[in-house]
Amino acid sequence: MHKFNPNMHGHSGAPDPKNIVSYEVALKGKKQIAEGTYTFIFEKPKKFQLRAGQHVRMTLLNPTETDKEGDSRFFSIASTPQERDLVFAMRMRDTAFKRVLGQMQIGEKVKIQMRLDNPHGSFALHDDNSKPAVFVVGGIGIVPAFSMIKDAIERNLPHKIFLFYSNRRPEDAPFLGKLKQLAKQHSSFKLIATMTEPEKSAKSWQGETGKIDLSMLKKYIENFKFPIYYISGLSDMVSAIKTMLIDSGINEDNIRAEEFTGFNLNEIHGTMMHDATSPNRKSHILFALIALVIVAVVIMHVGAATTVFKNGFPFSLNNPLFYLMLGLMLIVIPFKFKHMWSFIHRKRKNQ
Numbered sequence: 001m002h003k004f005n006p007n008m009h010g011h012s013g014a015p016d017p018k019n020i021v022s023y024e025v026a027l028k029g030k031k032q033i034a035e036g037t038y039t040f041i042f043e044k045p046k047k048f049q050l051r052a053g054q055h056v057r058m059t060l061l062n063p064t065e066t067d068k069e070g071d072s073r074f075f076s077i078a079s080t081p082q083e084r085d086l087v088f089a090m091r092m093r094d095t096a097f098k099r100v101l102g103q104m105q106i107g108e109k110v111k112i113q114m115r116l117d118n119p120h121g122s123f124a125l126h127d128d129n130s131k132p133a134v135f136v137v138g139g140i141g142i143v144p145a146f147s148m149i150k151d152a153i154e155r156n157l158p159h160k161i162f163l164f165y166s167n168r169r170p171e172d173a174p175f176l177g178k179l180k181q182l183a184k185q186h187s188s189f190k191l192i193a194t195m196t197e198p199e200k201s202a203k204s205w206q207g208e209t210g211k212i213d214l215s216m217l218k219k220y221i222e223n224f225k226f227p228i229y230y231i232s233g234l235s236d237m238v239s240a241i242k243t244m245l246i247d248s249g250i251n252e253d254n255i256r257a258e259e260f261t262g263f264n265l266n267e268i269h270g271t272m273m274h275d276a277t278s279p280n281r282k283s284h285i286l287f288a289l290i291a292l293v294i295v296a297v298v299i300m301h302v303g304a305a306t307t308v309f310k311n312g313f314p315f316s317l318n319n320p321l322f323y324l325m326l327g328l329m330l331i332v333i334p335f336k337f338k339h340m341w342s343f344i345h346r347k348r349k350n351q
Contacts, residue, residue: 019115019116020113020114020115020116021113021114021116022111022112022113023045023048023111023112023113024061024109024110024111025042025043025044025045025086025109025110025111025112026042026043026106026107026108026109027040027041027042027104027105027106027107027108027109027110028041028042028043028085028106029041029106030102030104033089033174033175034171034172034173034174034176035169035171035172036091036092036172037089037090037091037092037140037172037174038089038090038092038102039078039087039088039089040087040088040089040090040101040104041085041086041087042085042086042087042088042110042112043085043086044083044084044085044086048086049081049116050077050079050080050081050086051081051124052080052081052124052125052144052147052148052150052151052152053076053123053124053125053144053145053147053148054076054077054114054144054147055074055075055076055077055144056074056075056077056112056113056114057072057073057074057112057113057114058072058073058074058075058088058110058111058112059071059072059110059111059112059113060072060097060100060101060110061109061110061111063096063097063100064100064103065096065099065100066096066097067095067096067097069095069096069097070097071097072097073097075088075090075143076088076143076144076147076258077143077144077147078143078146078147078175079147080147080150080151080154081151082151082154082155086112088143089140089142089143089146089174089175090140091139091140123144123148123230123232123256123258124148125148125151125152125157125159126228128228129157129158129159131159131226131227131228131254132159132160132161132162132221132226132227132228133152133159133160133161133162133227133228133230134161134162134164134217134221134227134228134229134230135148135149135161135162135163135164135165135229135230135231135232136164136212136217136229136230136231136232136233136241137163137164137165137166137231137232137233138165138166138167138212138232138233138234138237139166139167139172139173139174139233139234140174140233141232141233141234141237141238141258142165142173142174142175142179142232143174143232144232144258145163145230145232146174146175146178146179148230149161149163149179149182149189150182153182153186153188153189158188159188160188160190161188161189161190162190162192162220162221162227163179163189163190163191163192164192164194164212164216164217164220165179165191165192165193165194166193166194166195166196166211166212166233166237167193167194167195167196168195168196168197168200169195169197169198169200169201169203169205170195170198170201170203170205171201171202171203173193173195176193179191179193180193190220192207192208192216192220193207193208194207194208194209194210194211194212194216195207195208195209196209196210196211212241213244214244214248224248224250225248225249225250225251227254228254228255228256229245229250229254229255229256230256230257230258231255231256231257231258232257232258233258238257238258242255242257
């Protein structure tokens with residue numbers, strides 16, 4: 001999982017470059033852990049202060065190919081602070097970044113960057129152990145949850161932990177085997193795995209089926225309004241679960257959602273601030289042009305009305321043509337603004 005779009009990691013303001021640290025780390029190994037999903041194991045730098053649930057920005061060094069998505073991605077770390085290596089897990093989509101990463105040889109390096117002032121945002125286990133922690137996770141969103149659950153168990157934290165883990169099939173579920181082992185060995189951890197398409201699996205499935213919903217939560221959680229909820233997965237899933245929880249009466253302050261905003265590398269490298277090809281600059285130019293178009297549309301309508309009146313249009317409240325023209329303007333202008341807003345919304349979604 002790479003970017004997630006409700007409680008977000010990072011600050012909304014510009015970060016202080018002094019609070020951003022960079023490391024070059026060497027690849028130590030890679031392994032397939034589910035269909036289309038691999039772990040990549042990198043060396044952990046000395047004095048690297050890892051926190052469970054943390055994410056970093058990974059950048060390829062001198063990649064053999066690139067595409068419009070660029071050479072950097074945000075990734076959660078699957079390993080815990082107690083482990084000797086940095087472990088990342090990811091779906092291997094057909095992009096230049098993933099192809100280059102998949103072809104990396106042992107010993108080759110990538111650059112990782114992290115913020116010191118807020119390395120994990122709201123996605124960190126709460127301190128009040130009287131409140132259970134309920135993770136609601138879909139697919140590759142398991143990565144930060146896996147790190148946090150392992151860390152809590154390794155440190156013998158007294159929190160009661162529930163994990164509702166949704167995948168299409170068992171073959172698609174990263175870390176499912178390890179999670180089952182943890183649940184068997186530790187009574188404080190309850191795993192509720194569910195499959196939405198078990199009939200398409202080559203394996204037999206005896207657990208829950210269907211999407212995670214309120215009835216499933218209530219089935220396993222005695223007082224479902226009491227815990228702290230952690231949601232992680234694709235944007236649509238995160239949004240749907242958060243809305244469901246809020247609508248059921250759960251305080252929004254008790255809901256944490258995994259969304260990556262990271263930090264802006266333009267704050268680190270000043271020359272990039274003026275790069276016209278950067279996504280932020282493109283966005284600013286686009287919206288400036290749209291604003292100019294809107295102003296032009298308004299001026300055109302006002303100009304047309306002024307011309308008509310100057311040429312002798314009978315400006316009279318008793319003239320039905322006056323009301324007809326006024327009505328047309330009131331219909332046409334909002335119609336154009338509606339389509340302009342739809343255009344802006346589509347552009348934002350595509351960025």
